[in-house]
Amino acid sequence: MRFMMIVKATTDSEAGKLPSPELIEAMQKYNEELVKAGVLLAGDGLQPTKNSIRISYPEPNGKPTVVDGPFTETKELIAGYTLIEVSSREEAVEWAMRMPDPHGAGQGQIELRQVFEPEDLTDHPDLLEKEAALREELKDR
Structure with missing residues (x-):
């Protein structure tokens, strides 16, 4: 089972405020634990939405629209993610609970979402x- 730990954005992350050296060290330690346990698939922090692009599909079969950031509703924005593969939902929650406060100032919030597997869709x-x-081809790269 794959789960994505979605780190929610804050006003600081949207302002481009970088994490403290202590937080970077804590996150590196946490990522090392994920690697040693063999569950880490990917993970990165994301730049603020002032550097992003949003593509919307306002009408069925219509032409998509492109809007440059920044975007204002911070509670709906994402500052980073960690993708893990574990054997159960409970294990995913355990790993998410071990993540350091992703913003280091008591503002951190993580949303844990299970990833669809191909068999779930068809x-x-x-x-x-x-x-x-396609997945095999990706492994070979």
Whole structure:
């Protein structure tokens, strides 16, 4: 089972305030634990939305619209993520609970979301085979 730990943005992260050296060290230690346990798949911090682009699909089959950041509703924004693969929801929660406060100032908030597996989306054998082939190709890179 794959889970994404989504680190919610704060006014500081949106302002481009970098984490303290102590927080970076704590996060590196946490990431080392994830690696040693064999559960870490990916993880990164994200730049503020002033450097981002939002693409929206306002109408079915319509042309997408492009809007440059920044975006104002901080509580809905993401500052980073960690992708893990674990054996249960409970294990995912345990790992999320061990993450240091991602903003170091008592403002941290993590949303834990399970990732769909291909089998969750379709039972069509050809589509599942194509998806497996694409994932193998990614491993070879």
